[in-house]
Amino acid sequence: MNMRDRIPGKETQGLVDNSLTFDIDAVRENFPILGRRVYDQPLVYLDNAATSQKPREVVDCIQTYYLQTNANVHRGVYHLSEEATSAYEASRDKVQRFLNAKSRKEIIFVRGTTEAINLVAHCYAKPLLSPGDEILISTMEHHSNIVPWQIICNQTGATLKVIPINDAGEIEQDAFTTMLNPRCRLLAITQVSNALGTINPVRQMIKQAHQQSIPVLIDGAQAVPHLQVDLQALDADFYAFSGHKVYGPTGIGILYGKQELLEKMKPYQGGGDMISRVTFAHTDYNELPYRFEAGTPNIAGSIGLGSALDYINAIGLDQIARHEQALLVYATEQLSSIDGLRLIGTAKHKAGILSFVMAEAHAHDVSTILDQSGIAIRAGHHCTMPLMAHLGIAATARASLALYNNRADIDALLAGLHEVKRIFK
């Protein structure tokens, strides 16, 4: 069934909320979990930067796979295996189209963004690095875009360099420009900060890096659910994202790599599926992308991811972005109205992430009190301890938006924050 059949969008537009371009109530109906109650209150889910909820169609798709199609891929000479293989490979095509990659050979299924970055660190960067070489990251990186580089820097004698950010949480572009140099072997930055919401000007940064022949990895974990990503226009050399943040299942993610780079890389995991011929003396590796997919893959996960991308396409990422941006503006206004609340991350270009601290209460107390009203936010360092140290804070509270959030969610958050103030008055 076509998604548009179930989401009466255009005709109700304007009746519900002027800022919405699709029927938010119909969208919410697609997510059964939004109907449940927590502590006898309706669930208000605002921890989407950690993981998103799943539409029924994704869950159904995974269930149908296990109930009707389950078989191993790429090997069985029988009907079920052929069906499973085609579904698995069809998902790869969906990802390729979704990101506008040039070739399906450039789409590698991995467990998530973290594994994708580790793969690039070990298979691409490590063999290149010598003492004195540099890997360039930014202050706002998630631990998953810091630690893999630290590991290979320690192994090779290369140095990890960190681009500074300004008080609004934006990359200092002048400093970035001066840090590009012939010893720099890779630039690895996030497109959208999970802790600050900043949307980095990655297209421009990639262009600058390429002028000095420096390849670029983009951590797209927080970008893909919210922004249209066109890999050929972006010209990123590597791009990573996770399925579970784009309404798909956990345990599946994508590494995109330019074919000419992937062709030169040796795999770091050996096993089934990644080979073409094995003797005890020698192994010929399989062609791309299978060379980097050792072992039985997460078949159900990849099919579920394909289904999630279908879901997003049916609504339209442009529509989703417009909705989330309108909600971000509303939420920013509302949060700013609270005395003693300070937003952390006030970049000009932001995705729907609102990090904040309150004068009265620590982020964990805020989270516990909101939780009792059924409101799920994140409190802590958001896997960005170096960023928190830079900001001089131990933790923030973070509300992060998805396509199914509405003004009522923000109003509930506001009421909850006023409750925090009452308790800590």
Added chain:
Amino acid sequence: MNNELRELYQEVIIDHGRRPRNFKVLQEYSHSQEGYNPLCGDRLQLFLLIRPGPEQVIEEASFLGEGCAISMASASLLTECLKGKTIAEAQTLFQQFHQLLTGDTAVQAEPEKLGKLQVLAGVRAFPTRIKCATLAWHALLGALNEDEDKPEAWVTTE
């Protein structure tokens, strides 16, 4: 506000969280231990002055740190009630406090021994916050076992 929240954020806790007592470095101390919960970022340093002797009485206790209201209030209340206790009494207090929060049946509950510390009983309804309330206490155990080999310079409840 529901009953669980009312129990958790009692006035005493809000008060000690906002204005922790004994929030300083002791001018003279014999034992010290850092407590750190890396997942949430709560961090504190506990200082004890224990006079050597057969009784081993804790004469002074203080702490410095940052964290949520629960961890700060718990540390503050701990330093208040440690003064004048022997090491053996402090260890019993730890067990009693742990029993209060986790309902550990291996330890006989004797709530009267806890006195003011009973205001932290509300934490029991919030399993994710027990580690906040016990951080200072694990620092206490760490400080008392200062001579033992510890894998880290700090102790944690995570």
